[in-house]
Amino acid sequence: MNLAFISHNECQDHRMGAHHPETPERLHAITDRMIASGMETLVTHYDAPVATFEQLTRVHDPDYVRMLEEAAPQADGLLTWIDGDTAMSRGTLQAARRSAGASILAVDLVMSDRLHGAFCCVRPPGHHAERARAMGFCFFNNVAVGAAHALEEHRLERVAILDFDVHHGNGTEDIFKGDERVLFCSSFQHPFYPGTGADCDATNVVNVPLPKYTGGKEFKAAVEERWLPRIDAFAPKLIMISAGFDGHAEDDMAQFNLRESDYAWVTRQLHELAVKHSRERIVSCLEGGYDLSALGRCVSTHVDELIGHA
Numbered sequence: 122m123n124l125a126f127i128s129h130n131e132c133q134d135h136r137m138g139a140h141h142p143e144t145p146e147r148l149h150a151i152t153d154r155m156i157a158s159g160m161e162t163l164v165t166h167y168d169a170p171v172a173t174f175e176q177l178t179r180v181h182d183p184d185y186v187r188m189l190e191e192a193a194p195q196a197d198g199l200l201t202w203i204d205g206d207t208a209m210s211r212g213t214l215q216a217a218r219r220s221a222g223a224s225i226l227a228v229d230l231v232m233s234d235r236l237h238g239a240f241c242c243v244r245p246p247g248h249h250a251e252r253a254r255a256m257g258f259c260f261f262n263n264v265a266v267g268a269a270h271a272l273e274e275h276r277l278e279r280v281a282i283l284d285f286d287v288h289h290g291n292g293t294e295d296i297f298k299g300d301e302r303v304l305f306c307s308s309f310q311h312p313f314y315p316g317t318g319a320d321c322d323a324t325n326v327v328n329v330p331l332p333k334y335t336g337g338k339e340f341k342a343a344v345e346e347r348w349l350p351r352i353d354a355f356a357p358k359l360i361m362i363s364a365g366f367d368g369h370a371e372d373d374m375a376q377f378n379l380r381e382s383d384y385a386w387v388t389r390q391l392h393e394l395a396v397k398h399s400r401e402r403i404v405s406c407l408e409g410g411y412d413l414s415a416l417g418r419c420v421s422t423h424v425d426e427l428i429g430h431a
């Protein structure tokens with residue numbers, strides 16, 4: 122089946138300083154690896170549109186969106202720090218609108234049945250962005266903007282969001298906790314940044330905290346036991362993924378020991394559930410992943426599994 126690969130050059134114009142790990146080079150590393158692995162020729166490329174104020178404020182406080190618009194620096198070389206590790210450069214607002222817009226286009230494409238799946242190769246990432254708060258390198262919650270679009274615009278009854286980034290998806294939880302149209306599953310290193318995820322009692326949230334040094338065996342066991350039965354019972358009409366690859370063994374951001382094969386495995390499980398429940402509709406949004414070599418390899422493998430081999 123054909124897969125949309127959605128990105129935009131303006132996603133590279135968001136720069137948080139020379140030593141910040143969330144760099145434009147992350148997207149270059151992915152593109153290079155996609156070409157080297159031959160995956161580049163197997164996907165259909167799309168430019169990410171700009172998410173509108175209306176689309177963003179389905180999940181974000183309007184005053185928060187306006188605050189970001191006003192905080193954006195007007196000149197090159199300036200940074201406005203919104204959070205301890207999260208800054209806006211001149212190009213940030215547009216990059217963030219493109220990142221959220223990618224997820225909107227992805228949902229529209231899979232709902233049109235022109236393509237079954239989509240990967241949003243964008244930055245800044247989104248899953249730490251809460252309803253009214255930027256943090257953890259995130260401004261707009263891309264996957265949440267897409268999910269809300271599927272629920273409101275396409276009138277889908279149920280959307281599952283699966284987050285295998287090494288950090289808890291606190292923003293996605295903040296936005297959708299208690300909304301029974303959404304099932305949110307997150308696996309993450311704990312205790313670790315951002316410190317959330319161990320105490321949520323919302324019935325539509327499945328948090329799976331895992332200790333540092335978690336490897337593929339433990340990760341797979343947790344996903345098989347905690348995620349897969351819940352997703353299967355939920356019978357989502359659309360599966361969305363917060364695809365962070367910072368749990369890779371070569372990624373210094375955290376202390377998980379996952380490999381490409383583990384990300385391939387979890388993607389295959391989710392693809393199979395999409396075949397079973399959601400007419401193969403699956404949308405994946407890039408989150409973390411900071412070791413450039415590992416990130417390129419992981420995304421290439423992930424995209425290969427999203428295409429599916431059925």
Ligand SMILES: [Zn+2]
Nearest residue numbers: 286288367409
């Ligand atoms: Zn992360």
